[in-house]
Amino acid sequence: ANFFSDYQLENNYLRCNVTSAELRYFRKQSLEKQVLLLAAKETGQKRYNDMDSFVNPQAAATLNNRLHSLLNYNTKSQAFAQVHLNDEIVCQGYADAVSQDCVYELKYCNRIKPEYYVQCAMYMFALNLPKGLLWNTKDNTQIEIAINDKEAFKDAVIKALKKEKVEAKLISRTSNP
Numbered sequence: 001a002n003f004f005s006d007y008q009l010e011n012n013y014l015r016c017n018v019t020s021a022e023l024r025y026f027r028k029q030s031l032e033k034q035v036l037l038l039a040a041k042e043t044g045q046k047r048y049n050d051m052d053s054f055v056n057p058q059a060a061a062t063l064n065n066r067l068h069s070l071l072n073y074n075t076k077s078q079a080f081a082q083v084h085l086n087d088e089i090v091c092q093g094y095a096d097a098v099s100q101d102c103v104y105e106l107k108y109c110n111r112i113k114p115e116y117y118v119q120c121a122m123y124m125f126a127l128n129l130p131k132g133l134l135w136n137t138k139d140n141t142q143i144e145i146a147i148n149d150k151e152a153f154k155d156a157v158i159k160a161l162k163k164e165k166v167e168a169k170l171i172s173r174t175s176n177p
Contacts, residue, residue: 001035003067004077004097009034011078012094016041063108066137075099081126085158095123102131103145108138118157120145125153 040048132145
């Protein structure tokens with residue numbers, strides 16, 4: 001939230017259907033507290049409301065340096081992505097960052113989950129971009145994402161959303177310095 005110059009944390013908070021009183025309280029808080037309030041809303045974990053800070057200065061500097069190795073402060077963040085898969089299914093979301101012809105899906109987690117691959121690929125598909133980078137900024141793991149067959153990908157997503165059996169092949173290139 002503090003890396004990208006155009007990042008609008010309040011927009012994320014508003015998408016959580018907050019009350020006007022919650023919004024007023026949110027606006028009075030520091031950036032770190034706002035991030036915690038957003039985390040509480042998104043996860044339903046009220047413990048975040050009781051915290052004031054969660055990032056130590058060394059970890060923040062490390063994260064900033066990692067992000068700066070591939071992105072800059074003016075990189076487009078929160079890129080709106082929407083795709084009509086068919087007459088019934090519309091998917092939309094916000095890609096963390098887009099630079100040149102690449103979607104950057106940023107995570108800070110202990111383990112990359114399979115749904116993160118699909119999330120990044122969906123942003124690529126919706127934004128019609130050829131490359132994606134799933135980046136766990138916690139341990140600096142970077143996974144390149146590509147969609148070899150867009151129609152097959154689209155069909156697989158539709159089947160998955162309809163809870164039909166899907167067969168998929170994942171080819172992954174990972175770097176972890």
